[in-house]
Amino acid sequence: MKQWIEVVNFELLSTKIQNLKTDGIIFLIDEFVWDLYKDQLNLKSLVGAIKKKVILKRLPRGEKAKCFSVYERVCEEILEEGIHRNFHVIACGGGAISDISGFIASSLLRGLSWSVIPTTLLSMVDASIGGKTGINSKFGKNLIGAFHMPEHVWLNPLFLETLPKVESLNGYGEVLKYSFLDKKIKESLLSSKFKIGEIILKCANYKNKLVEEDFREKGPRKYLNLGHTFGHAFEKMYPVSHGEAVYWGMKLLFYIFERKDLLKECDNMVKELSLSFGKPPWLVHLDEKSSLVNNLMNFVKRDKKVISEKEIELVFINEDWSPYLIALDFETIRIKLDNFFKESHVGE
Template structure:
């Protein structure tokens, strides 16, 4: 398995774009992003933590092709996905005289990507933007597919729009600057693609997950490429989640978002950590209702445990009743007609949408898991 770089297309007709994965890509951004920078200016939006690590290198790389960088540096953290920061960002972009075809670059993790993408979606009824994701989670999930959003008092990502980037540039080398906890959190979204529909990739993750987390370059490129290819295929079929197909990407998220909500969407439980536990819970509940086996759920939990990841309610730190967690689920944006669909597994590699789940049974299940 030797992979130096990879280009994965996202086929959406007039909204199609490529995901370019390459070690050292940030240092070649001047060349790689030239087709998307039309006025010799790039507005790079990032947060303080990422700016300290990568903004100068990106600015230098863009400068090799005489692109002038206008940086906008925002506070780091989930609280940046807010109405206040959205207003401040759009006002700043308008003050800079942004045009629809200008190069607006989101340099950062999921928070920056979601906020910048939403700002681009609503500014002048839609501006182009480029994603340069800097966490594993954003590289394999949030930077691809066009979901953009901010949070509200009612919950996470409830205010947003579908707005596709014009390009995604992924540099696996940036992962070396992350705390291992952040890389582990992103890994949960990697193995998710195997659980959804690729048993062979799931098996690869079981065998190679530890190498990926340890920094093996080839393992990282392969895992990222496989993940974004899987997501790109789903997005191409169901861009706006009007069918059940794209909903499968939410495996682990219904349980996971409830755990995050109970923790106040704070750093006490990262999104990827919540998704990891959520996927184990989804598999265990699937076993409870007879569509998967408990051995499969135990295999996933044991894998996460071997990587020092959260794998059940106790290791997540969440202490809440089943009723409390189900109440959080009722704020899920996937609620339709008063019903909450769950993504469950008919075995590893065969996720499906289940619309007839008994929430009273889910409550009892979560109480038993506590």
């Protein structure tokens, strides 16, 4: 199934929603986004214009939304309203909101159509695209979910005007990932004339192309997981956002494989873009190196990219900067981590 990615303003967004071929709309929105943008979204006039039933549900912000209790509550509340298969779910918020909303859409009545209005940089370039949906488990992120492709992704950069600085940094972690996967994105990012709307669309289209080639993530779509294995572990171990965790996940990968060229380029781009990721999160636990490695390995072994009892598939970058997949056994990874954390600098 093809998903349509379009750049819109609020007026065009309203028109797009009105033109959906559906009998009703289930509008799932981040409660913080609702408080900021309910006037611009203007659902009351939308109801009058389309004369369809609109069910509005405000969800907790961020990862708090991606849990069993919220999933169960929202599903039951929607079913209580009385719906049928010609209802359309619209997710409006950051990546966490699109994750749980898409999972709800995939589950209700065994699958409702849905669309996404991403409101953060991270969700615009990554989470809203490709049909990966889900909620978290106590054993890790996104371990319960489904592939369910949205019909539309409506990108409105105006949402970024109220984006907190920490959320902007969160998004740039993923944007930097794209710059290692595609040289054109890297060149655009480092251009003195770059516009954030253009970068968003380039990243979104790059991901969408891989998704169309490999929806079920059996081949090249896996390239998008660069930095995510260690990144997901850092999200569980430290108070860092997803994008920041992916950034540090990439750097740790480059460190343990001794790719000084990639490390240097990463530092250069961070400097050019005036980003401030601070110090590596693992510095907090340097006095407990063995437990640090054990904790990392525990999460690595539970990662979705594990391909056997002894191996995991990682994404890495060739000398010519093309991405490739490599299967590594857990013992090799542990040895590389042990050696890295024995060094005095450990990425400072």
